[in-house]
Amino acid sequence: MEKKNNTINAAAGLLSGYGVYKLTPIVCNKIRRATITRFLDTPLNAEQVAVYKQAGQDLFESKFKSKGYSILDASNPEQVEILENSLKSLEQHYDNKIASSKNFISRLYNKYMKRIVMKDNLISHNQVLEGTNAFYWVKKGAVVVNMEKKPTYLFHEFGHAIDYSNKYLAQSMSSLWRNKRFKNILFSTVMLTALLTNPKSKEDLEHASNREKFVQSVKKNSGLILGAYLLPSTLEECLANINGQKLAKEFVPKAHMPKITKTNLNSAIGYILYPLFVGGGMYLANKVRDKIAEGKLNCFS
Numbered sequence: 001m002e003k004k005n006n007t008i009n010a011a012a013g014l015l016s017g018y019g020v021y022k023l024t025p026i027v028c029n030k031i032r033r034a035t036i037t038r039f040l041d042t043p044l045n046a047e048q049v050a051v052y053k054q055a056g057q058d059l060f061e062s063k064f065k066s067k068g069y070s071i072l073d074a075s076n077p078e079q080v081e082i083l084e085n086s087l088k089s090l091e092q093h094y095d096n097k098i099a100s101s102k103n104f105i106s107r108l109y110n111k112y113m114k115r116i117v118m119k120d121n122l123i124s125h126n127q128v129l130e131g132t133n134a135f136y137w138v139k140k141g142a143v144v145v146n147m148e149k150k151p152t153y154l155f156h157e158f159g160h161a162i163d164y165s166n167k168y169l170a171q172s173m174s175s176l177w178r179n180k181r182f183k184n185i186l187f188s189t190v191m192l193t194a195l196l197t198n199p200k201s202k203e204d205l206e207h208a209s210n211r212e213k214f215v216q217s218v219k220k221n222s223g224l225i226l227g228a229y230l231l232p233s234t235l236e237e238c239l240a241n242i243n244g245q246k247l248a249k250e251f252v253p254k255a256h257m258p259k260i261t262k263t264n265l266n267s268a269i270g271y272i273l274y275p276l277f278v279g280g281g282m283y284l285a286n287k288v289r290d291k292i293a294e295g296k297l298n299c300f301s
């Protein structure tokens with residue numbers, strides 16, 4: 001009976017821990033959007049849209065157009081079609097991968113990847129159409145932005161373009177931390193290691209094998225590992241904000257600069273907080289899991 005209870009507690013711990021890990025960043029981000037973002041990234045009126053659109057266009061014409069860059073305006077239906085076609089070809093790419101999978105496991109994995117990649121891309125596609133997001137399309141050298149709703153985002157995105165034109169920065173930005181497959185494997189390995197193992201006391205650890213010691217240190221530092229993995233992306237985004245701020249200063253009339261500064265600040269704060277939310281979520285998940293698995297926080301009583 002004792003053994004059965006332990007198994008139930010361990011399973012309940014795993015599920016609750018996973019729930020905490022998934023929910024924490026979502027809840028924290030919602031709070032951030034309802035507070036910081038609401039204050040810093042207020043909607044633009046028609047006059048502001050016209051000013052930032054003009055400044056963005058001037059910046060593009062004088063610094064980027066001749067180098068082959070482009071602006072893909074998500075308020076223009078013809079240009080939206082280019083985005084939709086790219087989504088379709090991404091889906092086709094995964095369908096081909098699924099069809100040519102060598103075995104059951106790889107087919108399952110490709111189906112899983114298709115689901116999460118398409119979901120992520122569709123969310124950001126809709127956000128760009130709504131004007132709540134923008135991105136730099138590295139392959140095409142295009143800044144994708146809704147010029148009728150949020151031309152203020154254009155400066156940050158051209159900030160990315162500058163960094164990608166730097167050979168060394170571009171190389172480091174396309175390295176392991178941007179690889180979705182690597183990220184999935186790392187995150188699920190760390191999460192499962194933390195949620196499937198019982199913590200060991202100091203005395204027990206002294207007699208443990210090296211492998212066990214390693215597993216325990218991954219468990220103990222799981223929040224830190226996941227948070228640290230996200231830091232290079234944070235750095236990349238903060239650099240884009242600094243570049244964007246500098247570019248805007250050259251083209252936006254001085255009286256309209258505070259709005260740009262707030263937008264860039266909001267973006268930087270969001271990217272700085274994200275690793276803390278994810279790392280904090282993992283840390284909490286681990287704690288909750290241990291309490292339940294040890295029977296100190298029994299959800300069945």
Ligand SMILES: [Zn+2]
Pocket residue numbers: 156157160237240
């Ligand atoms: Zn960015």
